[in-house]
Amino acid sequence: MTSISFKMASLTINTSRIKLFKIPFHSSSTHIKSPFYSNSLSTKSPKYHLGTLTLPLNSVSESSVSSPTESINDKNIDDNNSDDDDDDPTAEVSYLDPDTDPESLTEWELDFCSRPILDIRGKKIWELVVCDSSLSLQYTKYFPNNVINSITLKDAIVSICDELDVPLPEKIRFFRSQMQTIITKACKELGIKPIPSKRCLSLLLWLEERYETVYKKHPGFQKGSKPLLALDNPFPMDLPDSLYGEKWAFVQLPFSEVKKEISTLEKSFAFGASLDLDLLGIEIDDSTLIPGLAVATSRARPLAAWMNGLEVCSVEADLGRANLVLSVGIATRYVYASYKKSSVTTSEAEAWEAAKKGSGGLHFLAIQDSLDSDDCVGFWLLLDMPPSPV
Numbered sequence: 001m002t003s004i005s006f007k008m009a010s011l012t013i014n015t016s017r018i019k020l021f022k023i024p025f026h027s028s029s030t031h032i033k034s035p036f037y038s039n040s041l042s043t044k045s046p047k048y049h050l051g052t053l054t055l056p057l058n059s060v061s062e063s064s065v066s067s068p069t070e071s072i073n074d075k076n077i078d079d080n081n082s083d084d085d086d087d088d089p090t091a092e093v094s095y096l097d098p099d100t101d102p103e104s105l106t107e108w109e110l111d112f113c114s115r116p117i118l119d120i121r122g123k124k125i126w127e128l129v130v131c132d133s134s135l136s137l138q139y140t141k142y143f144p145n146n147v148i149n150s151i152t153l154k155d156a157i158v159s160i161c162d163e164l165d166v167p168l169p170e171k172i173r174f175f176r177s178q179m180q181t182i183i184t185k186a187c188k189e190l191g192i193k194p195i196p197s198k199r200c201l202s203l204l205l206w207l208e209e210r211y212e213t214v215y216k217k218h219p220g221f222q223k224g225s226k227p228l229l230a231l232d233n234p235f236p237m238d239l240p241d242s243l244y245g246e247k248w249a250f251v252q253l254p255f256s257e258v259k260k261e262i263s264t265l266e267k268s269f270a271f272g273a274s275l276d277l278d279l280l281g282i283e284i285d286d287s288t289l290i291p292g293l294a295v296a297t298s299r300a301r302p303l304a305a306w307m308n309g310l311e312v313c314s315v316e317a318d319l320g321r322a323n324l325v326l327s328v329g330i331a332t333r334y335v336y337a338s339y340k341k342s343s344v345t346t347s348e349a350e351a352w353e354a355a356k357k358g359s360g361g362l363h364f365l366a367i368q369d370s371l372d373s374d375d376c377v378g379f380w381l382l383l384d385m386p387p388s389p390v
Helices: 150-164 177-189 201-213 255-268 300-308 343-358
Strands: 065-068 091-096 107-118 124-131 137-143 171-174 193-196 247-254 271-273 289-296 312-318 323-328 332-338 362-368 378-383
Touching: 091 150, 107 177, 107 201, 124 150, 124 201, 137 150, 150 177, 171 177, 177 193, 247 255, 247 343, 255 289, 255 362, 255 378, 271 300, 289 343, 300 362, 300 378, 312 343, 312 362, 312 378, 343 362
Parallel strands: 107 171, 171 193, 271 378, 289 362
Antiparallel strands: 065 091, 091 137, 107 124, 124 137, 247 289, 312 323, 323 332, 362 378
16 A cells, blocks of 8 residues: 655635635645556556645735624624724624726625524524625625525625625525525525535635634624534435546646646636635645546537536545545535545545645546546636535
8 A cells, every 4th residue: 555644734815815814724734755646447657746835824904894783783884993893793794895896796605594603582693694706795794593584685685785886796606505495596586696506615714714703702602503504415426427437537737737727717718617726825836736637538528518517616535435526516426436446546545635635625627538638628626625614
């Protein structure tokens, strides 16, 4: 079995992009000594070596928040808040970056859920949290638990547009399956496309930060309270015929090549999806190798087109069952590929998972015409995210 030696990378959110954010994502640095090997279906046998990430913590900017709530109120105030207001865990956020074109905010990320906080009635407070992927728009609002419905949410979305003078978004992503009915109904009544997806990176990081700096400091915080709407992690299903490839291989790319693929994706409107690496505060040497999964098929373009509509979240190796699991949308998991279990294939899968941890969860999925091709028909940059604490 291949010997693996590694430590987890240190990913920190770019705090200059977030109000009052200071989030350590992982700790320490990584160095993986073992090589990877291609899957038995592939004719290639590349040797891989993962470098070390250098990820600085950025400076923290001041916050723009609303006035404190008293038994939950919705009165907002402007950016001229005192330091006391900035630190008030009962305050609500209503912020739009003045340098941002409101017309460019066409896609929002939204969470509408209870928090581990009790109101004066002893009932859990609910909260609406909304942002865009760049965190140029940030909005929060508390609600009592007896007004949670699609009408309340629809009115709140309209209120955000009125308060911040922004148009209704074209799309809203959300990651809780239990809220799908309410969110979908509110969105459709406003002509907004609802997208169930765990690719709500900015929102998930913000919730992580708010748990530590807001919810825990709230006078009604309930220590040890479990999330009311826990996230699903269902057993993987069989892969639909339309998503099958013909060959696959564990691969790696220098970070410089990953950036080129992202640039090509953005310029050519190709199939795939990127991540805001600046928001994550990631600085990686161009020679550092990022692990990924390459899928080859003669029907690469149709396959990439199908994958493009699935909100691809992550790929993971299930060592016990000797297969790869593809996570898409909110709670859909597929057995993406299988391999014959042996000491060699197990060590390969272990090395690949170790490489992901070494890069802070950063990995990619590439779809190609063949495994020898230099071009990708589809490219998805992915990140393993811990579940939301709320």
